[in-house]
Amino acid sequence: MGGQRDINQVKNPRSQVTVVLAMSADGKIADRDRTAARFSSAHDLAHLETLVAQADAVLFGAGTLRAYGTCLSVRQRALVEQRETRHQPPQPIQIVCSQSGHLEPQWRFFQQPVPRWLLTSSAGAQHWSAMVEGDDGTYFDQVLPDLTEPMDWRSLLQRFHPLGIERLALLGGGTLVASFAEQDLIDEMHLTVCPLLLGGAAAPTPFDGTGLAIAQALKLQLIGVRQVENEVFLHYRRCHPKGD
Numbered sequence: 001m002g003g004q005r006d007i008n009q010v011k012n013p014r015s016q017v018t019v020v021l022a023m024s025a026d027g028k029i030a031d032r033d034r035t036a037a038r039f040s041s042a043h044d045l046a047h048l049e050t051l052v053a054q055a056d057a058v059l060f061g062a063g064t065l066r067a068y069g070t071c072l073s074v075r076q077r078a079l080v081e082q083r084e085t086r087h088q089p090p091q092p093i094q095i096v097c098s099q100s101g102h103l104e105p106q107w108r109f110f111q112q113p114v115p116r117w118l119l120t121s122s123a124g125a126q127h128w129s130a131m132v133e134g135d136d137g138t139y140f141d142q143v144l145p146d147l148t149e150p151m152d153w154r155s156l157l158q159r160f161h162p163l164g165i166e167r168l169a170l171l172g173g174g175t176l177v178a179s180f181a182e183q184d185l186i187d188e189m190h191l192t193v194c195p196l197l198l199g200g201a202a203a204p205t206p207f208d209g210t211g212l213a214i215a216q217a218l219k220l221q222l223i224g225v226r227q228v229e230n231e232v233f234l235h236y237r238r239c240h241p242k243g244d
Protein backbone atom coordinates (compact mmCIF):
# COMPACT_ATOMS: atom_id res chain seq x y z
CA MET A 1 0.00 0.00 0.00
CA GLY A 2 2.93 2.35 0.72
CA GLY A 3 4.16 1.86 -2.88
CA GLN A 4 0.64 2.43 -4.22
CA ARG A 5 0.38 5.70 -2.31
CA ASP A 6 3.73 6.85 -3.76
CA ILE A 7 2.65 6.07 -7.35
CA ASN A 8 -0.63 7.97 -6.85
CA GLN A 9 1.26 10.88 -5.31
CA VAL A 10 3.51 11.12 -8.41
CA LYS A 11 0.59 10.75 -10.84
CA ASN A 12 -1.71 13.08 -8.98
CA PRO A 13 0.28 15.29 -6.61
CA ARG A 14 -1.46 17.02 -3.74
CA SER A 15 -0.62 19.95 -1.48
CA GLN A 16 1.61 18.99 1.45
CA VAL A 17 -0.04 19.76 4.78
CA THR A 18 1.86 21.21 7.75
CA VAL A 19 -0.07 21.74 11.00
CA VAL A 20 1.18 24.60 13.20
CA LEU A 21 -0.19 24.97 16.75
CA ALA A 22 0.75 26.24 20.20
CA MET A 23 -0.55 24.29 23.17
CA SER A 24 -0.46 24.43 26.95
CA ALA A 25 1.65 21.93 28.89
CA ASP A 26 -1.57 19.93 29.46
CA GLY A 27 -2.33 19.73 25.74
CA LYS A 28 -4.95 22.45 25.18
CA ILE A 29 -4.86 24.88 22.25
CA ALA A 30 -7.27 27.35 23.90
CA ASP A 31 -9.18 27.81 27.13
CA ARG A 32 -12.53 26.21 27.95
CA ASP A 33 -14.38 29.21 26.40
CA ARG A 34 -12.53 28.73 23.09
CA THR A 35 -11.23 32.29 23.14
CA ALA A 36 -8.23 33.44 21.11
CA ALA A 37 -5.15 31.52 22.21
CA ARG A 38 -2.85 34.42 23.01
CA PHE A 39 -0.67 32.57 25.50
CA SER A 40 2.52 31.95 23.56
CA SER A 41 5.58 34.21 23.49
CA ALA A 42 6.71 36.79 20.93
CA HIS A 43 9.28 34.19 19.88
CA ASP A 44 6.49 31.71 19.09
CA LEU A 45 4.60 34.34 17.08
CA ALA A 46 7.74 34.99 15.01
CA HIS A 47 8.10 31.21 14.50
CA LEU A 48 4.46 31.02 13.36
CA GLU A 49 4.95 33.95 10.97
CA THR A 50 8.04 32.24 9.50
CA LEU A 51 6.05 29.06 8.84
CA VAL A 52 3.12 31.03 7.38
CA ALA A 53 5.62 32.80 5.11
CA GLN A 54 6.81 29.45 3.75
CA ALA A 55 3.29 28.40 2.74
CA ASP A 56 1.47 28.99 -0.52
CA ALA A 57 -1.83 28.99 1.38
CA VAL A 58 -3.04 28.87 4.96
CA LEU A 59 -6.22 27.02 5.99
CA PHE A 60 -8.14 27.50 9.24
CA GLY A 61 -11.58 26.67 10.60
CA ALA A 62 -14.36 29.21 11.10
CA GLY A 63 -14.10 28.61 14.88
CA THR A 64 -10.57 29.99 14.80
CA LEU A 65 -11.64 33.05 12.82
CA ARG A 66 -14.56 33.60 15.25
CA ALA A 67 -12.05 33.59 18.13
CA TYR A 68 -9.53 35.99 16.55
CA GLY A 69 -11.43 38.04 13.93
CA THR A 70 -8.12 38.32 12.04
CA CYS A 71 -5.52 36.16 10.33
CA LEU A 72 -1.74 36.21 10.59
CA SER A 73 -0.31 37.99 7.57
CA VAL A 74 3.39 38.10 6.70
CA ARG A 75 4.68 41.42 7.99
CA GLN A 76 8.45 40.97 8.41
CA ARG A 77 10.15 42.55 5.42
CA ALA A 78 12.81 39.80 5.28
CA LEU A 79 10.10 37.11 5.04
CA VAL A 80 8.29 38.96 2.24
CA GLU A 81 11.63 39.25 0.38
CA GLN A 82 12.28 35.53 0.81
CA ARG A 83 8.87 34.88 -0.75
CA GLU A 84 9.78 37.10 -3.70
CA THR A 85 13.05 35.15 -4.13
CA ARG A 86 11.03 31.91 -4.24
CA HIS A 87 8.66 33.53 -6.83
CA GLN A 88 5.76 33.38 -4.40
CA PRO A 89 3.24 36.25 -4.16
CA PRO A 90 3.84 38.57 -1.17
CA GLN A 91 1.14 36.88 0.95
CA PRO A 92 -0.13 33.30 1.11
CA ILE A 93 -3.83 32.79 0.36
CA GLN A 94 -5.86 32.76 3.59
CA ILE A 95 -8.55 30.08 3.26
CA VAL A 96 -11.41 29.93 5.78
CA CYS A 97 -13.29 26.65 6.11
CA SER A 98 -16.92 27.12 7.14
CA GLN A 99 -19.75 24.63 6.56
CA SER A 100 -22.40 27.17 7.58
CA GLY A 101 -21.09 30.37 5.96
CA HIS A 102 -21.91 32.15 9.24
CA LEU A 103 -19.14 34.74 9.22
CA GLU A 104 -19.23 38.42 10.14
CA PRO A 105 -18.46 40.97 7.39
CA GLN A 106 -17.23 43.48 9.99
CA TRP A 107 -14.30 41.30 11.14
CA ARG A 108 -10.93 43.00 10.72
CA PHE A 109 -9.91 39.96 8.64
CA PHE A 110 -11.82 41.48 5.73
CA GLN A 111 -9.70 44.65 5.85
CA GLN A 112 -6.36 42.83 5.97
CA PRO A 113 -4.28 43.13 2.78
CA VAL A 114 -4.24 39.39 2.01
CA PRO A 115 -5.86 37.16 -0.61
CA ARG A 116 -8.93 35.46 0.93
CA TRP A 117 -10.80 32.34 -0.14
CA LEU A 118 -13.89 30.83 1.47
CA LEU A 119 -14.27 27.05 1.43
CA THR A 120 -17.89 26.30 2.25
CA SER A 121 -20.92 24.16 1.39
CA SER A 122 -23.43 25.23 -1.26
CA ALA A 123 -25.87 26.22 1.54
CA GLY A 124 -23.03 28.10 3.27
CA ALA A 125 -22.20 29.97 0.04
CA GLN A 126 -25.86 30.98 -0.31
CA HIS A 127 -26.02 32.12 3.31
CA TRP A 128 -22.85 34.21 2.97
CA SER A 129 -23.93 35.71 -0.35
CA ALA A 130 -27.30 36.75 1.16
CA MET A 131 -25.50 38.21 4.19
CA VAL A 132 -23.31 40.46 1.99
CA GLU A 133 -26.16 41.13 -0.46
CA GLY A 134 -24.38 39.42 -3.36
CA ASP A 135 -21.23 41.48 -2.90
CA ASP A 136 -19.07 38.37 -2.33
CA GLY A 137 -16.13 39.73 -4.35
CA THR A 138 -15.53 42.54 -1.83
CA TYR A 139 -14.83 39.98 0.88
CA PHE A 140 -13.37 36.91 -0.78
CA ASP A 141 -11.26 36.55 -3.93
CA GLN A 142 -12.80 33.11 -4.38
CA VAL A 143 -15.74 31.24 -2.86
CA LEU A 144 -15.41 27.45 -3.25
CA PRO A 145 -18.80 25.87 -2.50
CA ASP A 146 -17.24 22.40 -2.45
CA LEU A 147 -17.43 21.40 1.20
CA THR A 148 -19.39 18.18 1.59
CA GLU A 149 -20.16 15.93 4.56
CA PRO A 150 -18.06 13.80 4.69
CA MET A 151 -15.37 15.87 2.99
CA ASP A 152 -12.88 14.28 0.60
CA TRP A 153 -9.85 16.35 1.63
CA ARG A 154 -7.40 14.40 -0.53
CA SER A 155 -9.30 15.35 -3.72
CA LEU A 156 -9.38 18.97 -2.64
CA LEU A 157 -5.61 18.94 -2.01
CA GLN A 158 -5.12 17.37 -5.46
CA ARG A 159 -7.15 20.24 -6.95
CA PHE A 160 -5.17 22.83 -4.99
CA HIS A 161 -1.76 21.57 -6.17
CA PRO A 162 -2.03 22.66 -9.84
CA LEU A 163 -3.29 26.05 -8.59
CA GLY A 164 0.18 26.61 -7.11
CA ILE A 165 -0.65 25.46 -3.57
CA GLU A 166 2.20 23.04 -2.97
CA ARG A 167 2.56 23.87 0.73
CA LEU A 168 -0.55 24.32 2.84
CA ALA A 169 -0.22 25.46 6.46
CA LEU A 170 -3.13 24.14 8.55
CA LEU A 171 -3.51 26.49 11.52
CA GLY A 172 -6.34 24.82 13.43
CA GLY A 173 -8.46 24.59 15.32
CA GLY A 174 -8.80 21.10 16.71
CA THR A 175 -11.99 20.35 14.76
CA LEU A 176 -10.49 21.06 11.35
CA VAL A 177 -7.19 19.34 12.17
CA ALA A 178 -9.17 16.26 13.26
CA SER A 179 -10.87 15.94 9.90
CA PHE A 180 -7.48 15.98 8.14
CA ALA A 181 -5.93 13.58 10.67
CA GLU A 182 -8.83 11.13 10.32
CA GLN A 183 -7.99 10.93 6.59
CA ASP A 184 -4.25 10.68 7.34
CA LEU A 185 -3.45 13.87 5.45
CA ILE A 186 -1.05 15.53 7.86
CA ASP A 187 2.52 15.47 6.57
CA GLU A 188 4.26 17.59 9.20
CA MET A 189 3.37 19.14 12.52
CA HIS A 190 4.95 22.01 14.49
CA LEU A 191 3.82 22.12 18.11
CA THR A 192 4.95 24.73 20.60
CA VAL A 193 4.54 23.58 24.19
CA CYS A 194 3.88 26.63 26.36
CA PRO A 195 4.40 26.91 30.11
CA LEU A 196 0.83 27.06 31.44
CA LEU A 197 -2.02 24.73 32.38
CA LEU A 198 -5.56 25.30 31.07
CA GLY A 199 -7.46 22.10 31.78
CA GLY A 200 -11.11 21.43 31.05
CA ALA A 201 -12.72 18.73 28.95
CA ALA A 202 -14.34 21.44 26.79
CA ALA A 203 -11.04 23.11 25.89
CA PRO A 204 -9.86 22.24 22.36
CA THR A 205 -6.79 20.09 21.75
CA PRO A 206 -4.59 19.77 18.62
CA PHE A 207 -6.71 16.85 17.37
CA ASP A 208 -10.34 16.78 18.53
CA GLY A 209 -13.20 14.95 16.80
CA THR A 210 -13.96 11.36 17.79
CA GLY A 211 -10.31 10.29 17.90
CA LEU A 212 -8.61 7.06 16.87
CA ALA A 213 -8.16 3.69 18.55
CA ILE A 214 -4.54 2.97 19.49
CA ALA A 215 -4.18 0.49 16.60
CA GLN A 216 -5.06 3.27 14.16
CA ALA A 217 -2.86 5.93 15.83
CA LEU A 218 -0.89 8.07 13.38
CA LYS A 219 2.80 7.54 14.12
CA LEU A 220 5.12 10.53 14.01
CA GLN A 221 8.85 10.95 13.72
CA LEU A 222 10.41 13.72 15.81
CA ILE A 223 12.68 15.65 13.44
CA GLY A 224 13.43 18.72 15.53
CA VAL A 225 13.28 19.91 19.12
CA ARG A 226 14.38 23.28 20.44
CA GLN A 227 13.95 25.06 23.75
CA VAL A 228 13.70 28.85 23.91
CA GLU A 229 13.32 30.10 27.46
CA ASN A 230 10.19 28.36 28.83
CA GLU A 231 8.82 27.05 25.53
CA VAL A 232 9.64 23.86 23.62
CA PHE A 233 9.37 23.83 19.83
CA LEU A 234 8.62 20.37 18.46
CA HIS A 235 8.73 19.44 14.78
CA TYR A 236 7.24 16.12 13.70
CA ARG A 237 6.91 14.35 10.39
CA ARG A 238 4.26 11.73 9.73
CA CYS A 239 6.01 8.42 9.27
CA HIS A 240 4.36 5.76 7.17
CA PRO A 241 5.71 2.40 8.32
CA LYS A 242 6.90 0.05 5.57
CA GLY A 243 4.00 -2.00 4.20
CA ASP A 244 1.43 0.50 5.53
Ligand SMILES: NC(=O)c1ccc[n+]([C@@H]2O[C@H](COP(=O)([O-])OP(=O)(O)OC[C@H]3O[C@@H](n4cnc5c(N)ncnc54)[C@H](OP(=O)(O)O)[C@@H]3O)[C@@H](O)[C@H]2O)c1
Nearest residue numbers: 022030034037061062063064098099100172173174175176
Ligand atom coordinates in the same frame (compact mmCIF):
# COMPACT_ATOMS: atom_id res chain seq x y z
N1 LIG B 1 -3.22 27.47 20.06
C1 LIG B 1 -3.30 27.50 18.75
O1 LIG B 1 -2.27 27.40 18.07
C2 LIG B 1 -4.62 27.65 18.09
C3 LIG B 1 -4.72 27.71 16.70
C4 LIG B 1 -5.96 27.82 16.12
C5 LIG B 1 -7.09 27.87 16.90
N2 LIG B 1 -6.96 27.82 18.24
C6 LIG B 1 -8.14 27.86 19.09
O2 LIG B 1 -9.01 26.81 18.72
C7 LIG B 1 -10.36 27.23 18.95
C8 LIG B 1 -11.15 26.96 17.68
O3 LIG B 1 -11.09 25.60 17.40
P1 LIG B 1 -12.40 24.79 17.05
O4 LIG B 1 -12.03 23.36 16.99
O5 LIG B 1 -13.49 25.23 17.96
O6 LIG B 1 -12.77 25.35 15.62
P2 LIG B 1 -12.09 25.27 14.17
O7 LIG B 1 -11.53 23.93 13.89
O8 LIG B 1 -11.22 26.47 13.99
O9 LIG B 1 -13.36 25.55 13.27
C9 LIG B 1 -14.48 24.70 13.32
C10 LIG B 1 -15.44 25.16 12.27
O10 LIG B 1 -14.81 25.09 11.00
C11 LIG B 1 -15.69 24.51 10.07
N3 LIG B 1 -15.20 23.14 9.83
C12 LIG B 1 -14.15 22.54 10.43
N4 LIG B 1 -13.98 21.31 9.94
C13 LIG B 1 -14.92 21.13 9.02
C14 LIG B 1 -15.25 20.06 8.16
N5 LIG B 1 -14.57 18.90 8.16
N6 LIG B 1 -16.31 20.19 7.36
C15 LIG B 1 -16.99 21.33 7.37
N7 LIG B 1 -16.72 22.41 8.14
C16 LIG B 1 -15.69 22.29 8.96
C17 LIG B 1 -17.06 24.54 10.72
O11 LIG B 1 -17.50 25.88 10.50
P3 LIG B 1 -19.02 26.39 10.64
O12 LIG B 1 -19.32 26.36 12.08
O13 LIG B 1 -19.00 27.77 10.07
O14 LIG B 1 -19.86 25.46 9.83
C18 LIG B 1 -16.67 24.30 12.16
O15 LIG B 1 -17.66 24.70 13.09
C19 LIG B 1 -10.32 28.70 19.34
O16 LIG B 1 -10.44 28.79 20.72
C20 LIG B 1 -8.93 29.14 18.93
O17 LIG B 1 -8.41 30.15 19.76
C21 LIG B 1 -5.76 27.72 18.86
